[in-house]
Amino acid sequence: MIVDPKEIPTQKLHAYLLGAVIPRPIAFVSTVDAQGNVNLSPFSFFNVFSSNPPVMIFSPSRRGRDNTTKHTYDNVKKVPEAVVNIVNYAMVEQASLASTEFPKNVNEFVKAGFTPVVSRHVRPPRVLESPVSFECKVNQVIELGGKGSAGNLVICEVLLMHIDDGVLDGNGRIDPFKLDAVARLGQEFYSRVTPQSIFSVPRPGDIAGIGFDSLPDEIRNSSIFTGNDLARLASVVSIPTRDEVRAYTGNPDLADARRKGTAALHRLALKSLREGQVSDAWKILLSA
Numbered sequence: 001m002i003v004d005p006k007e008i009p010t011q012k013l014h015a016y017l018l019g020a021v022i023p024r025p026i027a028f029v030s031t032v033d034a035q036g037n038v039n040l041s042p043f044s045f046f047n048v049f050s051s052n053p054p055v056m057i058f059s060p061s062r063r064g065r066d067n068t069t070k071h072t073y074d075n076v077k078k079v080p081e082a083v084v085n086i087v088n089y090a091m092v093e094q095a096s097l098a099s100t101e102f103p104k105n106v107n108e109f110v111k112a113g114f115t116p117v118v119s120r121h122v123r124p125p126r127v128l129e130s131p132v133s134f135e136c137k138v139n140q141v142i143e144l145g146g147k148g149s150a151g152n153l154v155i156c157e158v159l160l161m162h163i164d165d166g167v168l169d170g171n172g173r174i175d176p177f178k179l180d181a182v183a184r185l186g187q188e189f190y191s192r193v194t195p196q197s198i199f200s201v202p203r204p205g206d207i208a209g210i211g212f213d214s215l216p217d218e219i220r221n222s223s224i225f226t227g228n229d230l231a232r233l234a235s236v237v238s239i240p241t242r243d244e245v246r247a248y249t250g251n252p253d254l255a256d257a258r259r260k261g262t263a264a265l266h267r268l269a270l271k272s273l274r275e276g277q278v279s280d281a282w283k284i285l286l287s288a
Contacts (some may be wrong), residue, residue: 019186044184049279082140085130
């Protein structure tokens, strides 16, 4: 399937974009207008883009149906300040309720049952129920277009962070399991950061690995290994030497696998690979 953005309705294009670019973190943004009226609304066009200076961007797009702008956009144009609050599972239904298009000057804190807390450096209040909040000044607003569904990039510099101690681990870092954050998918779907959905991928070292092109053909073309498996094998800086392979006795099933042939060796190596024993997997593969 090939999609040309210029040849399909914007609504359909919007659905494809939001269905494919997932998961998207949620910025639950509080702002105020020139009279001090508070607005609170979630946006999934959001991420962090710099640490020095600390900058995050969210986008309150123009409405697709009538090309009007959202109250958040109107507010930051008048009062260039915002608090970006992180949404976790315990508050996701309330945050969704706050996305309702209430009339201007209606306080979503009240409508969605959230507790406002006075910020230290900006006029908009932060959300007490949020596990992490960022007080921000708005450095710039970049309008990406004048038609319906066009985005407006609100570039925010973080002035102060508020982190609930309950989401920190023993080293003072944010624990993703305790944070229990949620993200937007396409349609009405969300995702939740749970122990079942989290996995780790070892980072490549400072020294470049051997790469796919250095994998022996019978390994690279094996039907046993996935692309992820091959990437782990290709991430090593060097493969074991012949002496290291000959000296390897770490797997009691190695002799049996060697008798059964290449496929059996690959399956045995795969087991070590999935257990994080990349060096052992290489020694098994090279023992043929």
